[in-house]
Amino acid sequence: MKKYSIAWLIVGLSVLLNGLFIYLFIVKGTTVPSTDNRFAIVLTPGERDLVLSEMRAFLSAVQQISQGIANKDMATIKQASQSLGMAATTKVPVSLMGKLPLEFKKLGFGTHEAFDQLAQDMVQMDDTAVALERLPVLLGGCVACHASYQIITDATQVADRNP
Ligand code: HEC
Numbered sequence: 001m002k003k004y005s006i007a008w009l010i011v012g013l014s015v016l017l018n019g020l021f022i023y024l025f026i027v028k029g030t031t032v033p034s035t036d037n038r039f040a041i042v043l044t045p046g047e048r049d050l051v052l053s054e055m056r057a058f059l060s061a062v063q064q065i066s067q068g069i070a071n072k073d074m075a076t077i078k079q080a081s082q083s084l085g086m087a088a089t090t091k092v093p094v095s096l097m098g099k100l101p102l103e104f105k106k107l108g109f110g111t112h113e114a115f116d117q118l119a120q121d122m123v124q125m126d127d128t129a130v131a132l133e134r135l136p137v138l139l140g141g142c143v144a145c146h147a148s149y150q151i152i153t154d155a156t157q158v159a160d161r162n163p
Pocket of ligand 1: 052056108138145146
């Protein structure tokens, strides 16, 4: 009997620890309150550089897609969208994924999926006007994430700016 209770205790504890691990690693990420009512995600300088370079790639794709819409150039829209689809997320190391809160990951993956969808629409719908409808929706994801998160490299930055 006693043997069983110890076994259950171990099972219980490991479930609890797993739950805690999942919460900290997948749901919460590494955030602190920011000075401007957003969440500040705390990353290493290298990780921040990686995320921001992805952001500049996002902006560049949006620029190319707008140009494609203006020129009715389906190939450019398709190529720019495809380059930022889900395939682009494989470059993100697991250690960095763990620091990003769940909501951030959802918004990030949602944006990559929206780019994939746009590329697919260009093949299926054969009409650049579709991109004009999709782009503002896609940009809504950029706006939502920027409204909630900023990235810092040192949590004491926030304390310094909040004397
Ligand atoms: C999952 C969240 C998220 C999504 C989605 C997102 N961004 Fe960002 N982006 C951020 C964060 C966080 C920063 C850093 C902001 C800060 O520290 O103040 C940032 C910064 C940027 C920057 C500045 C880059 C630099 O070099 O400083 C650009 C440009 C940018 N984003 C463009 C975009 C565009 C365009 C989209 C949509 C296609 C987009 N972002 C979608 C979170 C996101």
